[in-house]
Amino acid sequence: MSWTVSWSWQAPSRISAIASIDGQLAVAYGLDLVLFNESNEIQWKQTMPFKVHAICNGEGTIGILAAHGFFVLKTVDGTMLHEGRSSPGGFLHLLHRPGGGWILSGRDGNLHLFDSNGKGIRRISSGIVRRLVGWLDREHLLWQSSEGVILCGQIANQDKRRVIDTTVWSWSSLLMDGRLLMLSSDGQLWEGTPHPFGWDSMDRVETDSLEPLMATRAGDGWWVLGIEGHLDHLSSDEELSRIGDGMDLGDLLLRLGRNSMITARRDGLTRRWLAPALAEEEKRHRHQEAADAKLARSWDERRTLFQRAQTAEDEGRLSRAIELYETLGRKDDVKRLLRRQKGGD
DSSP: OOOEEEEEEEOSSOEEEEEEETTEEEEEETTEEEEEOTTSOEEEEEEOSSOEEEEEEOSSEEEEEETTEEEEEETTTOOBSSSOEEOTTOEEEEEEOTTSOEEEEETTSEEEEEOTTSOEEEEEEOOOEEEEEEESSSSEEEEEETTSOEEEEEOSSSOEEEESOSOOEEEEOOOBTTBEEEEETTSOEEEEEEETTEEEEEEEEOOSOOOEEEEEEETTEEEEEETTSOEEEEOTTSOEEEESTTSOOOSEEEEEETTEEEEEOTTSEEEEEEOHHHHHHHHHHHHHHHHHHHHHHHHHHHHHHHHHHHHHHHTTOHHHHHHHHHHHTOHHHHHHHHHHHHHHO
16 A cells, blocks of 8 residues: 655744644644644644643643643644643653543542533542553543553443453554554563453454554554554555655654545654545545445435325325325325225316
């Protein structure tokens, strides 16, 4: 699958965070936060009170961590919903909660639960979190402990947590498409499909030695950004392909869609990668979805017309019923009612 650079941009100062916001790119540099639309044009720009170190997409909102504070912004224009919340020592990571709300990991060894507008709900003891991995559903959250094991917390009326297994992982990706990519202490990559009590599957990825900084899943599978600054593709046929060799892509990577990825260097150079074949595949998929939706609407409309025709026939309004049956192409019904009209006459 051929990937090429379709757009590049140089931030005026050092980049501290990037994120995908409903398929659009958010970039934080200096004290500024900008949102690029799908045409790679700046939709809005906001100046934050502190340097942003984490960004997360919500439902029409954007969660921001800056200094010790947590802020929620409106996606449409970047305005703040509140003045921010803080915690002693500050926050490390944040995730949007399925169905609404936020969860943040704090330097105090707690998870902090917030509602959709950023109002605090409660704290949950977790220990120091190395990474918030992702939600399995609204109640089950995965995170990696400071020791490297993957835990599952049940965020409900009685908060509970359990260790998925005792394996110590030196690195873990975010949960994407229900899967995790992890690096074991001996340098081997593994792909796992987790559930609240363990793993549905755990498979070793046969590759040369990789030292991942970040990873994401596009339409053609996992892409790993390594410390060497290029992207390696983990394909299903066990062949390793690479893009960006010798380009120093940096240490920031994210997926904008099935056919689009972003790499960024801390010094500000940002690139958008596009896979034309995947884009064409996605286009065909969208067209098929549109055709299916149109067909569904057509069947709904036909069913409504048929019900009207039957009602008109039952009420003796035969001319109206004939018109409706003709619209539906039901020739036998048209002939039947014409004979009935003549007989009635």
